[in-house]
Amino acid sequence: MLNYFIKSAPIFGLFVLGISSVTFVHAQNFPDKAVTMVVGFPAGGGTDIVARKVATPLSVMWNQPVVIDNKGGAGGTIATTQVARSAANGHTIMMATMGNMAINQHLYNLTTDPAKELSPITNVVGISFVLVARTGLAANNVEELISMAKKKPNELNYSSSGIGGAPHLAVELFGFMTGTSYTHVVYKGSGPSIADLLAGQVDFTMDSLVQVLPLIKSGRLKALAVLGSKRSPLLPQVPTISESGVSGYEFTNWFGLVAPAQTPKPIIQKLFADVSKVLQSAELRSELEKMGADVINNTPEQFGAQIQSDVLKWGEIVHKANVKAQ
Numbered sequence: 267m268l269n270y271f272i273k274s275a276p277i278f279g280l281f282v283l284g285i286s287s288v289t290f291v292h293a294q295n296f297p298d299k300a301v302t303m304v305v306g307f308p309a310g311g312g313t314d315i316v317a318r319k320v321a322t323p324l325s326v327m328w329n330q331p332v333v334i335d336n337k338g339g340a341g342g343t344i345a346t347t348q349v350a351r352s353a354a355n356g357h358t359i360m361m362a363t364m365g366n367m368a369i370n371q372h373l374y375n376l377t378t379d380p381a382k383e384l385s386p387i388t389n390v391v392g393i394s395f396v397l398v399a400r401t402g403l404a405a406n407n408v409e410e411l412i413s414m415a416k417k418k419p420n421e422l423n424y425s426s427s428g429i430g431g432a433p434h435l436a437v438e439l440f441g442f443m444t445g446t447s448y449t450h451v452v453y454k455g456s457g458p459s460i461a462d463l464l465a466g467q468v469d470f471t472m473d474s475l476v477q478v479l480p481l482i483k484s485g486r487l488k489a490l491a492v493l494g495s496k497r498s499p500l501l502p503q504v505p506t507i508s509e510s511g512v513s514g515y516e517f518t519n520w521f522g523l524v525a526p527a528q529t530p531k532p533i534i535q536k537l538f539a540d541v542s543k544v545l546q547s548a549e550l551r552s553e554l555e556k557m558g559a560d561v562i563n564n565t566p567e568q569f570g571a572q573i574q575s576d577v578l579k580w581g582e583i584v585h586k587a588n589v590k591a592q
Contacts, residue, residue: 306337367524
């Protein structure tokens with residue numbers, strides 16, 4: 267048996283080399299058909315907006331369509347499962363969020379483990395979040411919002427893009443740190459969540475500047491605070507939540523590209539290289555920054571480490587704050 271293995275080793279080596287060569291050629295020719303970029307939320311939300319900003323120049327570069335597939339529902343878990351089970355050839359990728367990759371598994375009984383069943387490509391952008399309220403709400407700052415909530419627990423309601431999504435967790439963390447409680451109104455994405463906030467059906471939300479900045483500037487929504495560690499240059503007059511009396515509060519989100527776990531490494535590297543070229547465009551970076559999205563564009567390895575870190579971080583927060591998937 268040993269002699270057979272020794273004699274066969276050169277043939278086996280050639281076989282492996284042949285597979286590697288084929289994979290390399292496929293990566294060089296990738297993509298040879300349309301690429302689907304799945305978004306776990308309806309059109310019009312922050313994830314969708316950023317996905318389309320990236321997809322358009324990729325279509326030009328590849329001379330192939332990059333089709334946005336909005337697959338909303340269950341806080342992005344439907345999309346996550348779909349992509350994890352897709353053919354691992356690079357032609358199906360997802361613009362994932364921190365909620366998709368690091369939070370949902372602590373809230374739902376998932377059949378998919380996103381951190382294991384999806385391969386990181388690159389963290390595209392870090393997203394600034396802001397606390398926004400309907401214009402008719404009596405509270406005009408964080409202190410007044412907290413005061414109202416303490417006088418009448420659960421009377422104020424807030425909208426979110428779905429259970430386990432970043433807006434949901436942002437408010438849960440806020441409530442935990444301030445000893446306040448609110449009624450959660452769940453939507454299938456940030457688009458419908460913001461639409462009902464504008465219509466006065468809910469009182470406030472915490473969501474990305476990418477989506478709500480134009481609404482703040484037009485006076486259709488009022489910004490009470492930004493959620494990061496420092497003020498946003500896009501809203502310099504708006505304080506942070508930490509500045510507003512909730513010391514230590516900080517929340518940021520990210521949107522990043524992932525693929526099915528068994529996608530060959532050469533294809534992952536080609537996706538990373540091509541997306542990086544797109545993100546190096548000064549024009550695109552400027553557009554994203556003006557919306558409150560800061561380009562990150564880390565390597566697949568760095569993004570993978572970030573996801574693992576966030577899985578641990580948010581597991582602890584979800585447990586401590588006793589957040590439930592109602």
